[in-house]
Amino acid sequence: MSETKEPLFSKKNKKLISDPLNLNNPVTIQVLGICSALAVTVQMDNAIVMSIAVLFVLVMGNLIVSLMRNLIPSKIKIIVQLVIVAALVIIVDQVLKAYVYDVSKSLSVFVGLIITNCIIMGRLEAFALGNKPWASILDGVGNGLGYGLILVIVAFFKELFGSGSLLGIPVFGDPEGIDGPTGLFAMGYENNGLMLLPPSSLILVALYIWIQKKKTPSLIDENAS
Amino acid sequence: MSINKEGNVYTLIFAIVMVVVVGGLLAFIASSLKPLQEANVKNEKMQNILQAIGLEETAEVTRDEAGAIFNDYITERIVLDYEGNVISTKTNQDSIVPKDMTDAFNVEVRKYYNNLMRIEKKYEEGSEEFKAALKEKEITYPLFVCEKDGKKYFVTYFSGKGLWDDIWGYIAFKEDGKTINGTVFDHKGETPGLGSKITTEIFNRDFVNKVITNENNEYRPIRVIKPGKDREEYEVRGISGATFTAIGDGANMGVERMMERSLVVYQKYFSSLNSNSINKVPELIDTLSIDTMQMQIDTTAVLAIK
Numbered sequence: 001m002s003e004t005k006e007p008l009f010s011k012k013n014k015k016l017i018s019d020p021l022n023l024n025n026p027v028t029i030q031v032l033g034i035c036s037a038l039a040v041t042v043q044m045d046n047a048i049v050m051s052i053a054v055l056f057v058l059v060m061g062n063l064i065v066s067l068m069r070n071l072i073p074s075k076i077k078i079i080v081q082l083v084i085v086a087a088l089v090i091i092v093d094q095v096l097k098a099y100v101y102d103v104s105k106s107l108s109v110f111v112g113l114i115i116t117n118c119i120i121m122g123r124l125e126a127f128a129l130g131n132k133p134w135a136s137i138l139d140g141v142g143n144g145l146g147y148g149l150i151l152v153i154v155a156f157f158k159e160l161f162g163s164g165s166l167l168g169i170p171v172f173g174d175p176e177g178i179d180g181p182t183g184l185f186a187m188g189y190e191n192n193g194l195m196l197l198p199p200s201s202l203i204l205v206a207l208y209i210w211i212q213k214k215k216t217p218s219l220i221d222e223n224a225s
Numbered sequence: 226m227s228i229n230k231e232g233n234v235y236t237l238i239f240a241i242v243m244v245v246v247v248g249g250l251l252a253f254i255a256s257s258l259k260p261l262q263e264a265n266v267k268n269e270k271m272q273n274i275l276q277a278i279g280l281e282e283t284a285e286v287t288r289d290e291a292g293a294i295f296n297d298y299i300t301e302r303i304v305l306d307y308e309g310n311v312i313s314t315k316t317n318q319d320s321i322v323p324k325d326m327t328d329a330f331n332v333e334v335r336k337y338y339n340n341l342m343r344i345e346k347k348y349e350e351g352s353e354e355f356k357a358a359l360k361e362k363e364i365t366y367p368l369f370v371c372e373k374d375g376k377k378y379f380v381t382y383f384s385g386k387g388l389w390d391d392i393w394g395y396i397a398f399k400e401d402g403k404t405i406n407g408t409v410f411d412h413k414g415e416t417p418g419l420g421s422k423i424t425t426e427i428f429n430r431d432f433v434n435k436v437i438t439n440e441n442n443e444y445r446p447i448r449v450i451k452p453g454k455d456r457e458e459y460e461v462r463g464i465s466g467a468t469f470t471a472i473g474d475g476a477n478m479g480v481e482r483m484m485e486r487s488l489v490v491y492q493k494y495f496s497s498l499n500s501n502s503i504n505k506v507p508e509l510i511d512t513l514s515i516d517t518m519q520m521q522i523d524t525t526a527v528l529a530i531k
């Protein structure tokens with residue numbers, strides 16, 4: 001092997017992590033994983049644990065598929081990827097149930113739904129199948145973080161304006177205090193019920209895309225009229 | 226020798242090997258983690274029962290502690306039928322044997338709530354057919370008796386239907402068998418931030434000291450109503466935006482309906498307890514006086530013979 005060894009964090013590899021955070025964000029640019037961004041963003045703690053779980057599955061899935069990329073028969077590659085992802089998700093679910101029971105309870109069905117998260121299949125198919133293990137791990141980390149970033153940002157606003165709290169801690173006062181409303185609620189402030197529902201995520205993600213594209217004009221699709 | 230990776234044989238072998246490896250791995254993981262998971266579920270149930278009692282010292286109990294102190298608080302585990310009759314009783318001396326259905330701890334109310342819904346749709350509640358169907362499906366009602374500092378508490382456990390999936394709850398009553406001392410509600414998959422709020426203190430604290438009987442000691446279900454309205458003494462505050470989970474749809478759904486259909490059974494048991502304790506005293510006097518009379522007659526008889 002005369003090929004010079006690439007440093008672990010070369011410029012190219014760094015880009016694998018930084019790109020998905022902004023320029024190639026899986027949610028806002030690749031438009032993958034929108035569905036769970038709508039569903040698990042009502043509370044910040046759920047969004048954070050969900051991001052970690054997706055990150056884990058994505059990194060492990062990318063690694064395994066990348067290691068096996070020369071072995072997988074192309075006829076059944078989607079099925080093979082599906083089996084790998086499903087197995088990983090079941091492992092995550094079982095381990096959560098055994099060791100961090102409370103977290104697994106608060107996520108309930110969403111852990112199982114990681115299987116259907118399009119980011120994972122998308123990255124396995126688009127990246128891990130054609131790249132080396134280390135690069136695939138970095139790609140998994142990058143995309144997992146990019147996904148988590150959007151999830152946490154959306155959840156921040158949804159929880160703040162929907163429930164008046166952050167990570168479960170009330171910040172605007174207690175609307176249902178024993179002695180009547182306290183804090184901002186005493187002054188007539190009301191939580192926005194729409195913020196708790198999936199449509200508000202779409203609005204927030206759209207606003208995010210707007211800001212993102214305003215800041216980086218190169219992202220704007222030239223063919224769009 | 227090169228292998229044809231696109232050939233059918235390779236594909237088939239790859240698929241078989243993959244399934245065997247993944248299946249074996251998952252089976253191994255699942256079976257080796259099972260004891261831990263089961264202990265979690267068991268301890269959580271104990272934790273819920275203890276928390277529902279509403280005592281300060283049990284309110285903050287953690288899941289792991291719950292397993293250790295459960296028997297210190299819960300002295301009896303009783304299984305009731307629909308009429309409120311005791312089917313079986315276990316005390317804290319009896320250990321909990323898994324799958325022993327005469328032990329109230331093993332009565333898994335969440336398992337038969339589907340049957341309960343079906344029976345409810347088919348027959349009128351309280352009718353003979355209804356009771357027969359309950360018996361056939363072996364639907365029973367678990368009750369836990371807690372004794373602390375000379376006071377008794379009764380913890381009930383039941384389940385029902387939420388908006389998306391099942392919901393369940395533990396309600397603890399004071400010694401009088403009608404005043405609520407604490408509640409714990411939980412759910413499987415209610416909407417996060419809306420229906421899932423039935424687990425929060427905001428919802429649960431409103432149940433404390435509500436009474437499930439009217440002035441004549443007849444059963445009167447607790448009503449859950451929309452927040453912001455004035456409430457009667459038997460009405461608790463619902464959750465805004467969670468109409469179906471908390472208040473229900475007027476048919477089978479919701480916390481209110483779940484409580485209504487279960488507490489009616491427990492109330493029968495409680496009222497039988499109360500009537501026993503009230504009637505006991507006069508009965509005792511009656512038998513006593515008869516005995517004394519008998520004795521007097523006997524003495525007179527003896528004297529007469531003399």
